[in-house]
Amino acid sequence: xxxxxxxxxxxxxxxxxxxxxxxxxxxxxxxxxxxxxxxxxxxxxxxxxxxxxxxxxxxxxxxxxxxxxxxxxxxxxxxxxxxxxxxxxxxxxxxxxxxxxxxxxxxxxxxxxxxxxxxxxxxxxxxxxxxxxxxxxxxxxxxxxxxxxxxxxxxxxxxxxxxxxxxxxxxxxxxxxxxxxxxxxxxxxxxxxxxxxxxxxxxxxxxxxxxxxxxxxxxxxxxxxxxxxxxxxxxxxxxxxxxxxxxx
Numbered sequence: 001x002x003x004x005x006x007x008x009x010x011x012x013x014x015x016x017x018x019x020x021x022x023x024x025x026x027x028x029x030x031x032x033x034x035x036x037x038x039x040x041x042x043x044x045x046x047x048x049x050x051x052x053x054x055x056x057x058x059x060x061x062x063x064x065x066x067x068x069x070x071x072x073x074x075x076x077x078x079x080x081x082x083x084x085x086x087x088x089x090x091x092x093x094x095x096x097x098x099x100x101x102x103x104x105x106x107x108x109x110x111x112x113x114x115x116x117x118x119x120x121x122x123x124x125x126x127x128x129x130x131x132x133x134x135x136x137x138x139x140x141x142x143x144x145x146x147x148x149x150x151x152x153x154x155x156x157x158x159x160x161x162x163x164x165x166x167x168x169x170x171x172x173x174x175x176x177x178x179x180x181x182x183x184x185x186x187x188x189x190x191x192x193x194x195x196x197x198x199x200x201x202x203x204x205x206x207x208x209x210x211x212x213x214x215x216x217x218x219x220x221x222x223x224x225x226x227x228x229x230x231x232x233x234x235x236x237x238x239x240x241x242x243x244x245x246x247x248x
């Protein structure tokens with residue numbers, strides 16, 4: 001149990017740059033409290049204590065503003081950021097390392113007793129205010145844009161936006177350096193891509209690419225400087241002339 005709690009706390013630090021210390025995360029993150037409350041409710045639900053499970057889930061909703069049905073199946077390192085207004089239905093299934101932002105609904109579109117809520121696979125990010133409605137699968141690594149309404153399956157790795165949600169064309173996959181820079185800044189753009197009409201997300205993506213270009217240029221200049229330091233004066237003059245011609 002304690003290993004799971006520590007894992008949950010590490011997941012918060014990995015995905016929220018505003019997290020400062022363990023005590024703050026333990027006491028001030030309703031998304032974390034909602035997940036812990038759900039684990040108790042789900043344990044009661046599976047053992048037949050259905051009313052008690054619903055009561056505990058009701059108390060957790062009252063404390064956190066997040067409603068998770070005790071029957072929902074949730075994987076490891078699940079993170080709800082901000083959290084208020086999140087609703088997760090009874091037959092929803094959520095994989096590992098999934099992130100939901102505030103106002104997300106994982107709901108159903110029928111009153112049938114069977115499977116009626118979505119399955120969210122590993123490493124999915126669902127942006128603020130998005131609605132995922134129906135018994136289909138959102139594939140691993142997919143991104144659901146803010147305020148999107150998803151009513152059909154999403155392929156792994158795809159990004160969907162709009163009402164009803166549609167798959168948008170992805171830019172070329174970012175390099176490892178761009179990904180590393182984005183992680184160091186704690187930036188995930190709430191499940192957005194630069195194909196979405198969000199000038200802030202576009203600006204940050206452009207900034208990351210510019211930083212990558214500058215890093216590559218600095219590495220080239222450093223390598224050239226080291227090479228020139230080992231050359232004779234005549235070779236240095238030749239290298240300088242060659243560099244000038246390339247720049248022009």
